[in-house]
Ligand code: F3S
């Protein structure tokens with residue numbers, strides 16, 4: 001799977017959503033999260049993010065390692081909806097996002 005990391009927090013550019021062929025990038029409160037079971041590793045989202053927030057799971061920078069788990073934890077209650085468009089914005093986040101002070105100010 002691919003993972004969205006800290007640079008997305010409070011930015012939510014959403015360019016990535018347009019690229020994903022399986023609509024597996026879901027919107028949370030302060031960032032977007034890639035569904036680890038729905039992502040087919042096409043990689044199309046990675047180059048379009050203007051803040052370089054997206055990484056293949058093996059390439060997530062050490063400082064953002066917790067985001068691999070965060071992208072999975074976000075779906076604990078949602079399960080596997082099979083498409084983000086019908087789910088829409090979900091007004092919640094998970095750690096470590098929840099504890100981060102406002103970014104980019
Ligand atoms: Fe976030 Fe980048 Fe997508 S900022 S919403 S991962 S394009």
Ligand code: F3S
Pocket residue numbers: 001002019020021022023024025034038039040041042043044045046
């Ligand atoms: Fe979609 Fe990116 Fe995975 S475009 S299939 S989330 S690698």
